[in-house]
Amino acid sequence: MSITLDQAEKAIQAAKAKAADINTLMNIAIVDAGANLIAFAHMDNAWLGSIDIAQRKARTARYFDMPTGELGKLSQPGGSLYNIEHSNGGLITFPGGLPIKDASGTVIGAIGVSGSTVENDHTVAQAGVDALA
C-alpha cells in the first residue's frame, strides 16, 4: 500500500496550517512508498533552495524509514554513517523528514518540510503526519 493523493493533500494542508500558526513559510513534499513525488507545495515567499531540500528530506525519510534527524546523528564526523549524504543522488539528514505509516505500522510514504529552523521544519512535518493518524 502506498499513500494516496487525497491523503497527501490532507497532510500538506495540515502542514501549511501549522506553518502559518508558527509564522513560518515552508516547502512541503510528500513521497509514496516507492519514494516517488506525490504532492508538493511551496508557500509564497518561502526559500527557493528549500524546494529541493523538502523533496530530499521526504525521500531520505522513506529510504531509511526513520526521521531524517535520526540519520543525521549517525552521519557526523566519527559517526557510523559518516558522509552517507553522498548516496542516492544526495540525501538531507537534518530534521524535517518523517515517514508516514498506516494504522498497521507499514510505511506508506514520507513527508519532507524545509523553510525555517530544523525544529520548525520538524514541527510542521509532524503536523502533516498527525493529520493522517
Added chain:
Amino acid sequence: MSITLDQAEKAIQAAKAKAADINTLMNIAIVDAGANLIAFAHMDNAWLGSIDIAQRKARTARYFDMPTGELGKLSQPGGSLYNIEHSNGGLITFPGGLPIKDASGTVIGAIGVSGSTVENDHTVAQAGVDALA
C-alpha cells in the same frame, strides 16, 4: 509578479477535474516565473515516469514562454532548434506544457501535464490555465 500557491492549487484542482472528466490519470506541475516548482499532484495510479515529465514540461514552457509543443516543432531533425532538449538538464518539447499569464499578458509561471496522449495532456494543461483566466 509570480504565481501564488493559491493560484497554483486552483489550477491543479481544475486540471484534476478535467483529467477525471476525460477519464485520464495525470501528473500536474506548476512552476513560478523563476521556473521553480510551486505545486505538484500525482493522481493515484498515474504513470510514475510522468512525475518527472510534467515538471520538465512546466519548466520548458516557462523557459521559452511558449507551449512546449511549439518548441517541439523546431527541435526536430533539420529544424532550427534541433535537439534543444539537451539543454537545461533536459527539456521536454512535446505538448502538455503551457505558460500562465496574468491579466496584462505577463508570464507569471507555467503548468506541465503528463500521463496520457499529448492531446489529452494539452487539454488538461489548458484547463489549468483557463481556471486562472
Added chain:
Amino acid sequence: MSITLDQAEKAIQAAKAKAADINTLMNIAIVDAGANLIAFAHMDNAWLGSIDIAQRKARTARYFDMPTGELGKLSQPGGSLYNIEHSNGGLITFPGGLPIKDASGTVIGAIGVSGSTVENDHTVAQAGVDALA
C-alpha cells in the same frame, strides 16, 4: 503489491536460461512497483555497457507500464513523444523492457534485458515475464 525477491530471482533464472538457449550473453535487471532495483545479473562476458541499459529498460517499462519498444515507436523524429528519452535521468526506449503483472493485471514491477539484438533482448525479457505467469 510489489514483486518479491523470490519472484525476481525466478524471472532472472528463466531469462538466463533463455539467453543460453539462443546463444546470447545478457544483462538482466528487475525493478519493483516503485521502479527500484530488486535483482540484477550480468552474464560472463556480456557487454559492459548493457549493465546500465538493462536497468534503464526495466525502469522505463515500469515508468509507463508498457513495453519499452512501444514507447520507442512514439519517440521517433516527428512522433508524439519525440526525445522523451531526456526525462527521468535518461530513458531507453528500444525493445527489451517489459512490465511484470500479477494475476489481477496490476503492474508489480518490470524486467529489462540488454546484450544482443533488440529482438533477442525482447525474447529474453519475455521469458522472464512468462516465468511468473
Added chain:
Amino acid sequence: MSITLDQAEKAIQAAKAKAADINTLMNIAIVDAGANLIAFAHMDNAWLGSIDIAQRKARTARYFDMPTGELGKLSQPGGSLYNIEHSNGGLITFPGGLPIKDASGTVIGAIGVSGSTVENDHTVAQAGVDALA
C-alpha cells in the same frame, strides 16, 4: 581474472543466509574487477536507500582494494583523505564493502552490503567473501 556470475550468485546466497541468521534485511551488490555491477539482491522490505549504498560500497571497496571502513578512517575531518567521498560520483566509506580475492590474492571484485548497522553490514559482507574462499 574477474569474478564470474556463478561466484557472485554464490556470494549473494551466502550473504542472504547470514542476513537471515542475524535477523536483518539487506541489499547485496557484487562488482567485478572493473567495478561494474555483476549481481544484486534487495531482500523484501529492506531499506530502499540501501540499494544505492550497497552498490557504492562494492565499488568503493574495489576502487581502493580495501574494506570501505578502512577508507572511512582516513576520510574524517583532519584525515589524510578528508572528503574523498566526493570522488567517483560519490563514495561510501563506512563498513560493509569488502574486496573479493582469488586464491592467489588477486582482487577479482568486491561485495557491498547495506541495510542494518555497519557492524551487521560488515558481517554479512564477510559471509559473502568467505563463501568464495
